[in-house]
Amino acid sequence: MPSPRDEQIRDPRPLTELRPERLATLRVIATDVDGTLTRAGKLGSDLLEALAQLSAAGFRVIPISGRPAGEVMGLCRYLPGVSFGVAENGLLEIEPDHAPRWLGEVPDVERLRVVGEHMNQAHGAGLRLTGDAFCRLGDVAYERDGRDETELLRLRELAEAEGVHLIWSNVHVHLAAQRPDKGAGLLRLLNQRGIDPLSVVTVGDAPNDGGLFEADRFGLTVGTADVVAQRRWFSALPEFTTAEREVDGFLALSGWLCGRG
Structure with a gap:
């Protein structure tokens, strides 16, 4: 999916161009x-x-x-x-x-969970809490389950409509009260x-x-x-x-x- 930022993005330089004095x-x-x-x-x-x-x-x-x-x-x-x-x-x-x-800031974790459930029920998000959710204190995370960026962007828009932020790693999808x-x-x-x-x-x-x-x-x-x-x-x-x-x-x-x- 093309992004308006694409033409403004300059690729990072190869590590081989790093000057030793920077270290x-x-x-x-x-x-x-x-x-x-x-x-x-x-x-x-x-x-x-x-x-x-x-x-x-x-x-x-x-x-x-x-x-x-x-x-x-x-x-x-x-x-x-x-x-x-x-x-x-x-x-x-x-x-x-x-x-x-x-x-x-200490987040309202219950509200984040409610938003996740609403995304599942109303928008077919298919969000599945991570297996390590039991040892999380302030973060609500879901398994990425192979979602590509197109689907992740759709979920991000849904989350923003609920007033929360969504970000992803290579393994998880996170909901947060403030931008992570x-x-x-x-x-x-x-x-x-x-x-x-x-x-x-x-x-x-x-x-x-x-x-x-x-x-x-x-x-x-x-x-x-x-x-x-x-x-x-x-x-x-x-x-x-x-x-x-x-x-x-x-x-x-x-x-x-x-x-x-």
Whole structure:
């Protein structure tokens, strides 16, 4: 489906054009999880090795996911080099052995569920709550179930008519009271922890990562190769993209960072 934005969109540059001096001040990697750290939906041993190498090189890794608080807590506890993260598309700060902390306004989850049910009953949306809904605190998410962008745009229009926002990742469809913005949530977390946003490289693959790519927020923004085919659905695009998809793109970036270009 063509978009009016198409002619105004400039494709991100290949990662191979990144100048080494851009890497010198980077100390933190804030990364999406599904489709960015995974391959065919799974975390692999090559990722764990890369995270260990990044940690040894002095990098801190912050997972920033659309997944629920409960799942991100597990990532923060067990992944090498990870001690805290952000869940539910920027809503919650997650740290093991601490209660989740809100980074955005506390939503009316019941109203979001009502909107989802109305979309199902009145418009045949076919929205199916995610299996991890039981460990979500402020986000209402549904399985993407293979929907293409044409159908997702239809659902977005229906949601907007109800006064709520709809965004999607490569696995889920999210309803939210405010426009989901991982980048805004990340900025609040960085401010609270005294971390310079210009020391952060953000990484993602899907439209719900658009907030991580907003200009002048972070030191460097990188998308996997998956961004290019979906570029017209992003609120903002990264400066650079890898030649590789999924976790292979993240691995390519981590090689650049560990080798400093």
